[in-house]
Amino acid sequence: MAEPKVLSIVLAGGEGKRLMPLTADRAKPAVPFGGTYRLIDFALSNMVNSNLTKVAVLTQYKSHSLDRHISITWRMSTLLGNYVTPVPAQQRRGPHWFQGSADAIYQSMNLINDENPDYIVVFGADNIYRMDVRQMLDAHIDSGLAASVAAIRVPRSEASAFGIIDAGSDRVIERFLEKPSDPPGLPDSPDESFASMGNYIFSRKQFVEMLEFDGQNADSKHDMGGNIIPAFVAQRECAVYDFTENQVPGATEKDRNYWRDVGTIDAYFDAHMDLISVVPEFNLYNQRWPILTQQPQLPGAKFTLHSTAESSIVTNGCIISGGDVDHSVLSPGVRVEDHASVDRCVVMHNSRIGRNCVVRNAILDKNVVVPDGVHVGIDREADEARGFHISDNGVTVVPKNTKVEQV
Structure with missing residues (x-):
């Protein structure tokens, strides 16, 4: 049997309002994560590791840093016809920007026409997980249906926070429910429900026909999860793919x-804390299924006399000069000075934490300067007086290029 032709589309045009102020100057998929990565690197690594090497990334809002990252980092072999390419909104269907995730693909139909694939993979750009997409593709082909939706199992008691899939034992989706008050259980596990991961695979002919139909519907919101998938469900042409069946090389028990939606400040912060436990919830050190990115050309991290770093990720170019770092993630070029204390923090590129500073439960965006003796994340009123955002769980976020004032 001939190898099927596959085009992968990564949806990276969301504003990411709930991640403000981290998205004040960048698209959500371009937000740094885990020290050296950006959020989009996880979806793209899954594609490339799955040998899906024709990838279009649809961008829209504040996309400059995202486009630059993709162009510089994700260079594929043109000799073999492989590519990862950013595709901005081009108004091919008229003088308007993308009206929804389905409209983004509808307006980019030239990508499908040019590549002429048998199957189209449509994934989101900003979740943290590993997945062998080929296994889902094989399951989709075996189903014989037009569409497949990847799903995670969540406790039924928590399922009202998700888009929920109601499917029978044959895996054909009966209903697609948005945050239902009484979520259905699974046939093999009544106390669990299937929650959509926002990852889809389609057979090309039926998908194009559905996009064309939806594009002409003035009442549609042109959303993948809100319109396209429910339309396939109504035709009994949509299967659920159980993420727990996906086997990734090198995964730990x-x-x-592992799958995390990092769409809020607290979820983003908690996902970082998952990286640094003794046995991490998500293991960045799996060399059989690596998360790929462009690594800055900097020397290794340096620790001077009396410096400590425990349960932390300290990346290249960092200098800990007599300070203490605990349960934190430090991006390249960060400097922590003498007698400074950094605990449960995410500190991004080239930030500086001065002598005798105390920084707790905080996210410092790029190029932040905390002058000598200043405290962050200790006094909520002081942080609010500085205009910093404080999350529901008490995480202080210091915006990019800020010099923190003493109050």
Whole structure:
């Protein structure tokens, strides 16, 4: 049997309002994560590791840093016809920007026409997980249906926070429910429900026909999860793919089937804390299924006399000069000075934490300067007086290029 032709589309045009102020100057998929990565690197690594090497990334809002990152980092072999390419909104269907995730693909139909694939993979750009997409593709082909939706198992008691899939034992989706008050259980596990991961695979002919139909519907919101998938469900042409069946090489028992939506500040912060436990919830050190990115050309991290770093990720170019770092993630070029204390923090590129500073439960965006003796994340009123955002769980966020004032 001939190898099927596959085009992968990564939807990276969202504003990411709930991640403000981290998205004040960048698209959500371009937000740094885990020290050296950006959020989009996880979806793209899954594609490339799955040998899906024709990838279009649809961008829209504040996309400059995202486009630059993709162009510089994700260079594929043109000799073999492989590519990862950013595709901005081009108004091919008229003088308007993308009206929704389905409209983004509808307006980019030239990509499908040019590549002429048998199957189209449509994934989101900003979740943290590992997945062998080929296994889902094989399951989709075996189903014989037009569409497949990847799903994670969540406790039924928590399922009202998700888009929920109601499917029978044959895996054909009966209903697609948005945050239902009484979520259905699974046939093999009544106390669990299937929650959509926002990852889809389509057979080309039926998908194009559905996009064309939806594009002409003035009442549609032109959303993948809100319109396209329910339309396939109504035709009984949509299957669920159980993420727990996906087997990724090198996965540990603890991080197998790990998936996190990092759409809020607290979820983003908690996902970082998952990286740094002794046995991490998500293991960045799996060399059999690596998360790929462009690494800055900097020397290794340096620790001077009396410096400490425990349960932390300290990346290249960092200098800990007599300070203490605990349960934190430090991006390249960060400097922590003498007698400074950094605990449960995410500190991004080239930030500086001065002598005798205390920084707790905080996210410092790029190029932040905390002058000598200043405290962050200690006094909520002081942080609010500085105009900093404080999350529901008490995480202080210091915006990019800020010099923190003493109050």
